[in-house]
Amino acid sequence: MKIFSGTSNPPLASAIAASIGVELGKSTVSSFPDGETFVKIEENVRGEDVFVVQSTSPPTNHHLMEMFIMMDALRRASASRITAVLPFYGYARQDRKDQPRVPITAKLVANLLVAAGANRILTMDLHAQQIQGFFDIPVDHLYAAPVMYDYLKRKTLDELVVVSPDVGGLKMAHAYSQVLNGGLAIVAKRRKSAAEVESMAVIGEIRGKNVLMVDDLTETAGTLTNAATLLRKKGAKKVYACVSHAILNDLGVERLRKSKIDELITTDTVLRPAIDGVKITTLSVAGLLGEAIKRIHSNSSVTSLFEFKGGRTS
Numbered sequence: 001m002k003i004f005s006g007t008s009n010p011p012l013a014s015a016i017a018a019s020i021g022v023e024l025g026k027s028t029v030s031s032f033p034d035g036e037t038f039v040k041i042e043e044n045v046r047g048e049d050v051f052v053v054q055s056t057s058p059p060t061n062h063h064l065m066e067m068f069i070m071m072d073a074l075r076r077a078s079a080s081r082i083t084a085v086l087p088f089y090g091y092a093r094q095d096r097k098d099q100p101r102v103p104i105t106a107k108l109v110a111n112l113l114v115a116a117g118a119n120r121i122l123t124m125d126l127h128a129q130q131i132q133g134f135f136d137i138p139v140d141h142l143y144a145a146p147v148m149y150d151y152l153k154r155k156t157l158d159e160l161v162v163v164s165p166d167v168g169g170l171k172m173a174h175a176y177s178q179v180l181n182g183g184l185a186i187v188a189k190r191r192k193s194a195a196e197v198e199s200m201a202v203i204g205e206i207r208g209k210n211v212l213m214v215d216d217l218t219e220t221a222g223t224l225t226n227a228a229t230l231l232r233k234k235g236a237k238k239v240y241a242c243v244s245h246a247i248l249n250d251l252g253v254e255r256l257r258k259s260k261i262d263e264l265i266t267t268d269t270v271l272r273p274a275i276d277g278v279k280i281t282t283l284s285v286a287g288l289l290g291e292a293i294k295r296i297h298s299n300s301s302v303t304s305l306f307e308f309k310g311g312r313t314s
Contacts, residue, residue, distance in 0.1 A: 004051070093106075
């Protein structure tokens with residue numbers, strides 16, 4: 001077994017390799033003067049079971065192309081099996097035609113991954129679970145929830161209500177509420193644009209309670225910060241946000257600095273610079289991904305990685 005890393009998140013790839021007890025594979029990733037990516041695998045991979053770790057975080061297109069090129073190099077070097085490990089699967093929000101003449105880019109990325117040489121996919125907290133069906137190869141879909149749950153259990157939050165900041169995240173919120181023995185509520189919202197949302201009403205009882213908002217992804221933090229403002233107005237004591245992939249841009253950071261969110265709990269699926277003025281707790285999913293890689297390599301069951309306390313996370 002060999003693990004290689006692209007340039008999107010080398011610290012996570014190193015932590016995954018360390019958790020398994022193997023060294024990260026040697027490769028050179030550089031650019032030609034015109035910006036084209038060049039990859040060279042610096043060790044023998046003939047007949048090996050190879051895992052390529054690459055999140056499709058910004059710059060998304062660059063990191064995707066780098067992954068395709070890396071897998072092509074491995075395939076041509078006669079690797080026996082190539083597993084694309086995408087801690088964060090980009091373009092997942094474009095998973096259906098919700099208006100005329102738009103692409104289904106999540107499916108396009110799935111096709112490109114297979115065309116580049118992927119024999120298997122390992123990913124975490126997809127924005128839409130049906131994306132697994134876009135592939136005709138095996139997909140192992142992990143959840144960050146067990147890692148989040150361990151941390152939240154240590155915080156011992158009393159009078160907890162788990163809130164979904166939109167209708168789409170209700171299933172995830174329900175799973176968290178069951179595991180944490182909390183109540184359940186939902187924020188109704190209306191999206192004005194890709195960067196702007198309007199929170200309108202809270203369905204559920206949250207007055208005098210500690211609130212935990214759960215979501216899979218935040219970029220501009222519009223949904224979370226608007227929901228937090230509304231929850232505080234409705235009498236919430238403390239507001240926590242639990243997000244698997246925090247791909248924060250400048251607008252998102254600025255909104256979080258001014259927001260009513262007491263703590264943002266996220267994971268290291270995407271590389272993020274240190275941010276001042278925002279209480280962010282970053283939990284590592286390296287152990288979870290490392291265990292999944294070990295089990296895939298040994299043809300063992302991956303299911304138990306998202307079963308805990310007698311119930312699944314979804």
